[in-house]
Amino acid sequence: MSDPSTYKFNHTMFRIKDPKVSIEFYEKVLGMEKFKESAGSDFTNFFLAFPSGFGGSNLSDDEKAAKMFNREGILELCHNHGTESDSNFKGYASGNEEPGRGFGHIAITVDDLDAACKRFDDLGVKFKKRPEEGRMRHIAFIYDPDGYWIEILANNRDVAHK
Amino acid sequence: MSDPSTYKFNHTMFRIKDPKVSIEFYEKVLGMEKFKESAGSDFTNFFLAFPSGFGGSNLSDDEKAAKMFNREGILELCHNHGTESDSNFKGYASGNEEPGRGFGHIAITVDDLDAACKRFDDLGVKFKKRPEEGRMRHIAFIYDPDGYWIEILANNRDVAHK
Numbered sequence: 001m002s003d004p005s006t007y008k009f010n011h012t013m014f015r016i017k018d019p020k021v022s023i024e025f026y027e028k029v030l031g032m033e034k035f036k037e038s039a040g041s042d043f044t045n046f047f048l049a050f051p052s053g054f055g056g057s058n059l060s061d062d063e064k065a066a067k068m069f070n071r072e073g074i075l076e077l078c079h080n081h082g083t084e085s086d087s088n089f090k091g092y093a094s095g096n097e098e099p100g101r102g103f104g105h106i107a108i109t110v111d112d113l114d115a116a117c118k119r120f121d122d123l124g125v126k127f128k129k130r131p132e133e134g135r136m137r138h139i140a141f142i143y144d145p146d147g148y149w150i151e152i153l154a155n156n157r158d159v160a161h162k
Numbered sequence: 163m164s165d166p167s168t169y170k171f172n173h174t175m176f177r178i179k180d181p182k183v184s185i186e187f188y189e190k191v192l193g194m195e196k197f198k199e200s201a202g203s204d205f206t207n208f209f210l211a212f213p214s215g216f217g218g219s220n221l222s223d224d225e226k227a228a229k230m231f232n233r234e235g236i237l238e239l240c241h242n243h244g245t246e247s248d249s250n251f252k253g254y255a256s257g258n259e260e261p262g263r264g265f266g267h268i269a270i271t272v273d274d275l276d277a278a279c280k281r282f283d284d285l286g287v288k289f290k291k292r293p294e295e296g297r298m299r300h301i302a303f304i305y306d307p308d309g310y311w312i313e314i315l316a317n318n319r320d321v322a323h324k
Binding site: 153 | 163171232234235240251266272277310
């Protein structure tokens with residue numbers, strides 16, 4: 001008998017055009033770390049996560065990979081080989097456009113929303129919505145290199161303000 | 163200055179047609195628990211997660227909501243009011259079809275893959291791929307009520323077999 005109380009929401013996967021660009025974004029801008037890649041004949045999957053979730057510091061990539069199925073919050077980026085240099089490749093749908101918009105976004109909690117947004121600005125990140133735009137002052141949305149939306153919100157904010 | 167080593171991959175959001183159907187699926191089939199909902203004028207967001215990730219047992223929904231920004235692995239389901247009874251609503255794209263396929267899936271780690279799949283069968287869940295189908299014997303894919311793909315894999319499996 002399988003016990004669902006032991007289950008974990010392990011990872012979220014989306015497709016990316018160019019792993020060099022995307023991995024640099026998720027590592028440099030967001031602070032995730034790539035700890036594993038897994039190649040098929042015509043694709044490669046890259047696994048990234050925030051290191052704090054592995055339950056230990058200074059683990060090697062192999063040690064992280066060995067623990068990866070016992071944690072949550074992993075991002076899997078799937079690269080179909082060739083898209084990065086294919087001038088006919090039209091790019092991936094972010095999920096937020098018609099027809100059929102379905103997937104919305106991933107969200108990252110940060111230490112300080114304003115400081116994080118200033119840092120994103122310094123790094124040249126493109127914003128969909130800054131905290132001061134619109135009615136929801138407690139969140140921002142940035143774009144990843146493929147146009148996927150990433151919600152940014154402070155981990156210390158008052159939940160009653162939502 | 164914002165320190166990315168404190169960031170967390172907090173949640174993944176996608177849109178659903180009918181919250182009654184979807185919440186029952188994610189709670190009954192997968193074992194997540196809805197701990198919060200947040201309504202706008204024409205939409206409601208539902209937040210679900212595995213209770214083990216809150217760092218305490220027997221928390222109230224309010225206590226879970228107060229801790230939600232300090233954990234990973236939350237699923238946000240966005241219901242645009244009316245889709246559940248709109249005969250013209252065409253459904254949401256799962257992200258895995260053309261044009262523009264981009265979003266792939268979410269993944270749940272389980273205690274025992276075969277036992278979990280037997281339980282899914284007993285619950286009438288629709289499979290995209292059973293473990294014994296295709297070359298990847300260590301994973302299954304099921305469909306959620308909107309057609310999003312959910313990968314199922316064992317949390318105790320040998321990483322070298324991937």
